[in-house]
Amino acid sequence: MDLGFTTAAYVVAAILFILSLGGLSGQESAKRAVWYGIVGMALAVFATLIGPGSGLWFFSIILIAGGGIIGYMLASRVEMTQMPELVAGMHALVGLAAVFVGFIADFEMGNVAIAKEAGTAKDLTGFAALIAKKSAIELSILRVELFLGVFIGAVTFTGSVIAYGKLSGKVTSAATKLPGGHALNAGAAIIAALCLIWYLQSGSLLAVVIMTLMAFFIGFHLIMGIGGADMPVVVSMLNSYSGWAAAAIGFSLGNDLLIVVGALVGSSGAILSYIMCKAMNRSFVSVILGGFGGTSGPAMEVEGEQIAIDADGVAAALNDADSVIIIPGYGMAVAQAQQAVSELTKRLRGQGKEVRFAIHPVAGRLPGHMNVLLAEAKVPYDIVLEMDEINEDFPSTDIAIVIGSNDIVNPAAQDDPNSPIAGMPVLECWKSKQVFVSKRGQGTGYSGIENPLFFKENTRMFYGDAKESLNKLLALIN
């Protein structure tokens, strides 16, 4: 098949990919949209296999099928609470693949140069033939492109591996840095930049190798320095990187479909990161550099005490209430309490009460994490609302139940200008008539900030593991 057909197939595939992302604007259209993506991918792979420049197509199909089987098993076994890990792990694969593809391009350039000298350039096929046609300046640009592709791919790879480790609990989720902190990262970045100059002048493979190692280090160290609750930003940032890596590789291979898809994925991840940062009222840079910013003065004194309540008390209040808003957080995912929450919702709705969910954009460890967990537990999506949709309704709500969230319901963000989270948009659950907080103990949240909500007069603390507490509660809701 000639290049014309392949290009045509790429155009169709690109449109299908755009449609598949656009379809995610609604739950129902999304179910259709994912098929666009699948068809687009199948078309793109098929067209490449039969198109010019490919070889070993039978071997390739076996490899794809083998990978497919593993992917299928992973996808069908993964628990919804492990979703963040899975996504991070898959980013690592894309990153590593980008590194490999970049290296191959470099090898090919070497081969082509040798072939040209030997006068056998006409016999070259595939990608090598493409390179052979390039002029000197085009080759330099090619080098920059593949250098960038390898760099971003390498950062994505180690970063994603660490993110995976942190999310699955294999690596400590606390922010840890080597002595020297960000100076180390900056140093590694400078070395990588020097390698680029070296590489452009000499075309030495060693420069690429050193740069790759530096990029591996940056990815590792950067993500190690970011704490667990900032993971939504990290994961979406890595998502973005994997896209940019694909785009850079697309440039070096001269493949427009790679560029289009890379740009789509890259911008998607960038927007997600932006939304997450906005939801925490922090700049992207401050999240990436890790930790919360310094305070500008002493925090407000928290007065009062945390008053505990038992399941009987909560059940009695729930039986009397007409409207309930549930605010889930990462704690719900940790305790695997979503089924119990769903059952509670079902029973309360069965009694004719209005039950809704309020989801803060950064609840959980992945953008939209809570929505997926609740959906898995069969909570209908039309009662699961975003922060902006529901925040005004708290004053007219009888009971707000906070399950395993902390900073996203912290009134200090509004009341205390000295708080490290001042100005962060929060769910104003304390405005409802009564608040129950299901929490393991009296500790503070990720940010380490005392939460005045727990000391409010209309707040009662429902201590204990979220799942056990809710199951106790379920027995009492008739």
Place this chain on the structure above:
Amino acid sequence: MKIGTPKEVFDGEARVAMTPDSAVQLQKLGYDCAIESGAGLLAGFSDKAYSEAGVEIKKTAAALWKDVDVVAKVREPDDGEMKRLTADHTLISFFNPAGNDKGLQAAAKKGASVISMEMVPRISRAQKMDALSSMANIAGYRAVIEAGNNFGRFFTGQVTAAGKVPPAKVLIVGAGVAGLAAIGTATSLGAITYAFDVRPEVAEQVESMGAEFVYLDFKEEQKDGAETGGYAAVSSPEFREAQLAKFRELAPEMDIVITTALIPNREAPKLWLKDMVKSMKPGSVIVDLAAPAGGNVEGTVQDEKVVSDNGVTIVGYTDFASRMAAQASSLYSTNIRHMMADLTPEKDGVVVHNMDDDVIRGATVTFKKEITYPPPPPKVQAIAAKSQEKPKELTPEEIRAQEADAFKAQTKQQVILLATGALLTLGLGLIAPVSFMQHFIVFVLSVFVGFQVIWNVSHSLHTPLMAVTNAISSIIILGALMQIGSGSFLVIILAALSVFMAGINIFGGFLVTRRMLAMFQKS
């Protein structure tokens, strides 16, 4: 240890300090419970109900006092009861320590520990044992009911076939716990309710209960209510004049006036004077909840209902809580139960009288042969300091100006961004070869399309979005596929690995997305 409740000896007192419900809870704390036969009868709790709850019934008060370690009762003990008090007893009761010097001396001499329920400090932690508040709540409610009983009209306005009925106008003076309870009851009966308090900061609470707050045209440095523990303080003579003038103005319009103004440890201020009573319409009702402290109304007779010359009924009862004995007993016994819970940190049925605890220290009036009244001020401030000033409301013009400024700033920012972007692109075009620029156009357009498309993605679908972008970012497989056939063994290995990993990603990503999306269901 054993907790016992004798029958109240005060004439007409119907409340009881232990109910079958509270006894069950006390037993959970490890105590045995005992009650004098017939103690709960007037409040509607029979001996049978008590014995079913596991409470021992004692025939006489003497037997009860002898057998128990903790005595819980309602009214301050009379002389006969004081005689029964011994050094082993802990007495929990209203005790009126400010006006009961004799009782204090006697209890201290005997060595009994006395916890006075009216001395429970007003801090959040102690709210659950604040018997004054729970009794005041009942009194406020009952005051309205009592007023209605003596008022010959409806509370609510109605238009009926038999004519129009105007709604009753009710004025509540003093918006403490009793006042707020009265406001709630009066508004829920449909009356037009006004309320006054010397502490302007309670206006918000008053309005939240559905009443209208009566403001005075008077400027004075108000004492922050927090300083006096949330209670009213004595006001200046000028303030008082302004207040009386306002009442004079309101008096002819009001059908029902309920006064609840009390200042701790002082005689109640006279706020509703003879001339105001006189200017009220015949048939109007005044309920004076301050009657036990001398009354807010000139003409109140303690414990009695009197009718003035112009037909205004003045109710001066002092036993409103006792008139709702069942409710009052269940609340009071719950207050006692919470007090016992604080006194029994280990839940082992043994009283630990911890004088370092603010609440216990505050409420204890005699301990180890000493009078411990009045207590030192509590360590915790009663009420949080005043909240900060609210930001100034903006006028529509200012808002418009702000919007215009924001729009200008946004435009400026956009133009600068576009200009720099365009310049950079142009600069790039000068040096880069055509083949690069062709791809670059595709790239820039794709980024634009990406931004436009992704902004519309619903927040709840962000996780599926990540999974699907993950799957399609394995488009990198194309690069590996193009390379796999050309060149050396090393190239084939690396390309094969890339194809393999991308294969995992494609299938894994799309499948998991489908799995997630299938879970989203509409109700």
